[in-house]
Amino acid sequence: MATIERITEYLEVDLDAEAWRCTRCGREHGPAGESYKRGLVVHRRDPAEIHRPLIDPDAYAFTFAPDAEWCQLLEYYCPGCAVMVEVEYLPPGHPITHDIELDLQWLKDRAAARAAGTETEEAA
Numbered sequence: 001m002a003t004i005e006r007i008t009e010y011l012e013v014d015l016d017a018e019a020w021r022c023t024r025c026g027r028e029h030g031p032a033g034e035s036y037k038r039g040l041v042v043h044r045r046d047p048a049e050i051h052r053p054l055i056d057p058d059a060y061a062f063t064f065a066p067d068a069e070w071c072q073l074l075e076y077y078c079p080g081c082a083v084m085v086e087v088e089y090l091p092p093g094h095p096i097t098h099d100i101e102l103d104l105q106w107l108k109d110r111a112a113a114r115a116a117g118t119e120t121e122e123a124a
């Protein structure tokens, strides 16, 4: 049986395979040593679709909606079950962020301690 650690609502890591997985459908998203986003589908959206202008954009240059020339909205979906895993706002052209770096050995040590019943407060 695989040793699974939940990381976020829709992300878990299979410590034996050292791979990211979807918590809903179990689809693998790639090596746990790399960004889970590499295994997801990305939908780039104009942020004004989400944050609609509060005043008439034909009459005013500034409408309280983010400017798509300065800000893009990236939505990340699981290709297996289509759950939205993450959303981030980045300037156009900015590399995708690497926001979770796992200490796989620490997670494996903690899982082994749990299995052996020797988990301590420091290891938890």
Ligand SMILES: [Zn+2]
Residues within 6 Å of the ligand: 022, 023, 024, 025, 026, 027, 078, 079, 080, 081, 082, 083
């Ligand atoms: Zn999924």
